[in-house]
Amino acid sequence: SQQGEEDPQALSIQEGENATMNCSYKTSINNLQWYRQNSGRGLVHLILIRSNEREKHSGRLRVTLDTSKKSSSLLITASRAADTASYFCATDPSTGGFKTIFGAGTRLFVKA
Amino acid sequence: GAVVSQHPSRVICKSGTSVKIECRSLDFQATTMFWYRQFPKQSLMLMATSNEGSKATYEQGVEKDKFLINHASLTLSTLTVTSAHPEDSSFYICSAKGVGGRTEAFFGQGTRLTVV
Numbered sequence: 001s002q003q004g005e006e007d008p009q010a011l012s013i014q015e016g017e018n019a020t021m022n023c024s025y026k027t028s029i030n031n032l033q034w035y036r037q038n039s040g041r042g043l044v045h046l047i048l049i050r051s052n053e054r055e056k057h058s059g060r061l062r063v064t065l066d067t068s069k070k071s072s073s074l075l076i077t078a079s080r081a082a083d084t085a086s087y088f089c090a091t092d093p094s095t096g097g098f099k100t101i102f103g104a105g106t107r108l109f110v111k112a
Numbered sequence: 113g114a115v116v117s118q119h120p121s122r123v124i125c126k127s128g129t130s131v132k133i134e135c136r137s138l139d140f141q142a143t144t145m146f147w148y149r150q151f152p153k154q155s156l157m158l159m160a161t162s163n164e165g166s167k168a169t170y171e172q173g174v175e176k177d178k179f180l181i182n183h184a185s186l187t188l189s190t191l192t193v194t195s196a197h198p199e200d201s202s203f204y205i206c207s208a209k210g211v212g213g214r215t216e217a218f219f220g221q222g223t224r225l226t227v228v
Contacts, residue, residue: 031216033216033217035219040203040224041221041222042118042205042219042220042221042222043156043205043219043222045216045218045219048216088155088156090217092217098144098161098209099146099158099161100146100158100207100217101158102148102155102156102157102158103155104154104155105154105155107153
């Protein structure tokens, strides 16, 4: 499969709680990105973390990267109903061309 | 960030006809563009990599004669779904990378294709 794995596949939480999504990938990478997609819509780029970085923050988002375990996590703090969406990690492999490969995604539902 | 425009956003066509989807980088030169397909509640599957001035590279299992890709300039790539069937109905998304390819990918807003 060209996809990495993400878990959980689906996550339902209450507004105000934190949401953590994990992503694992298969090959060495140049960078890893997280995207959000609302139902039936295009992608919104959230954050990019390079292979030599371990953690990155953007507002309520915190992303970690562990290249030794080939894994990343996305933490959304103090979630809001508007955070309800699908979240995908995507990797740029360091070999095999410049393509971006997507994980399976996590569907997050935040209850008001 | 850079802007990638994809057109049309929605299209309905009859079985057997062909549909062309355009992907334009508006404010940067895109040496490499990518086409993805997404079925409902699934992830994006890479279909092909399009390089300006050369033939596209298709992923395994993607029919190159059915999904024609042309990357004639540094700002435009097109995907033509030929002889469309209802099972081709899907969400198609393009992305573009700048010179060198080792940069963030910028995505179009996608095209919802429905074949009736």
